Amino acid sequence: MSDVTAKPAAPLDEVMLAMDVVDTLRHRQDLAVRELGTDAKEKQLLDKLRDIYHHQGIEVPDHILREGVAALQESRFVYDPPKPGFGTSLARLYVTRKSWGKPVGAVLAAVLLLGVGYFGVWQPYQHGQAEQARIELAEGLPAQMDALYQTIFEETKVQQAVADAEALRSRGKTFAAEGNREGAEQVVADLTALRDQLRQEYTLRVVNRSGVQSGFWTIPEINTAATNYYIVVEALDSEGNVLSLPVLNEENGEVEVVSHWGVRVPENVYDGVAADKLDDGIIQINEVGRKSDGFLEVEYNLPVLGGAVTRW
Template identity: 65%
Template sequence: MSATEPMSAATTADKAPLDDVMLAMDVVDTLRHNQDLVARELAGEAREKQLIERLRTIYHQQGIEVTDAILKQGVAALEESRFVYTPPKPSLGVSFARLYVARKRWLPAAFALFLMLAIGLGGYFLVWAPYRAAQQEQVRVELAEQMPAQMDALYQTIFEETKVTQAADDAALIRDRGKRAAAEGDRAGATQAIADLTSIRDTLRQEYQLRVVSRDGAKSGFWTFPEVNTEATNYYVVVEAIDSHGVALKLPILNEENNQTETVDIWGIRVPESVYRAVEADKRDDGIIQRNIVGLKEFGYLDPSYLIQVLGGAVTRW
């Protein structure tokens, strides 16, 4: 015997257990792929020999010689479910393990969702919430301090500049109403009160002349039949307000026909027929109205003082 023979024998002895295991696994695999055979032959232990013979025949047809020990081992392994993977029972740990194994599928989407959530929460708590809080604080300070102070200042200006008690009385009522609105958190009501006080102050400061319109293409007067009494006739003189710089002003005028206030630069004031006829005659004389100033608005007053007789009505459309 050569020097290599002992080594070959030792190697064969070392490999034999592994080969036996592989054969046993192959036997189990053969049985698993022949489920009908297993169902029939394993119905009782008495048929084990017959099953082994059948298995030996199968392997012999494939040119593989398998010992009875290996065949018995394979049959026993099948019965014991050896070499068969049995899925673990559902549990929290198994669920986490499966999530970890499948992380390549869900991790990018989860990271994107987390990033969106982080940006959204960060934007809300770091940007929107402070901005909203600052706005609310600004509104609170405005309603509690700034707007009431502005109302007081406007009222004081009106009280000092007016030459008629009506302006001061009206301003006091508006101021008190505006302060109540501010205390109740009604910003719109407080804003309207400030606008009304500002309007009174600006009206007091206005200075202008009311002149009869006298130019080509424009009427200087007209008459109408009122809808409420078609047998009566209303006479109007068309006027405009001219300030000290010769600029025509736009003023809020209450239209007596529809009870709506419009801001216009030309309107008609209702006058007696005698006044209307006098203006008509003045214009017919030479095409120029000599006595064209019909009223004066002075500083400190709400309304103009008329130099002619008026009946207290006005229209903005004709």
């Protein structure tokens, strides 16, 4: 056995009594401070404590009273709150986590979800769209221009179409190099229209049906001494279907897509068509011209003066 004998622990009831003495002294701190701060003997304080407990019907041994006084002086059984600081704040947050944990967790989850959506989905999508648009403008649209130009070059039967296509392609590639997407796309549309115009085939005939004029004349506002004569025509494809085509109106300078329009002709041609119709109500010579594949313009069978109107 060890030569050192451990001091036996104080019984629980004595510990509780000592704590109660400390509590009494704390509630009567003025008495304790005054007595301990003078030259009065410890016996006077013990007598007063004993008297206090006696009036409560409790008999407290002197050694318990002394233990309580000593505990008060040593600040035993007294809770000293920790000083403010980062660690203390973290500890308090941890202890109160049930009150703020769920709302804060929900907010953090929402922020995380938004962050993942924005940085993980939206931004990559936007960057991808921007990169795709850049590649299309730098490579895709110029490639379309080259392909359309090559098709026009191979299919045309007139040099003017090649010259027009070359001018359009050069302008379009300049737009693409400058980052002008709208201008580049318009050039692609113009080249497509030029190709489609080359491929068109139709016959231009004088309109000869009830309810539609076959010809008319007008006096231009800028020259009231002159008279303009027009015959009304329409374009029919190989199956007899009436086509709607873009026509430049010489009176207002606007292009309109119409199914029939007036072509300006010399007076003698106008009179010839009128006489043909008055003869038996049918225009025998009704073919004005023909648009063939590979050509840009109509090849006219009758003399025309190069102007047209879309309204009369």
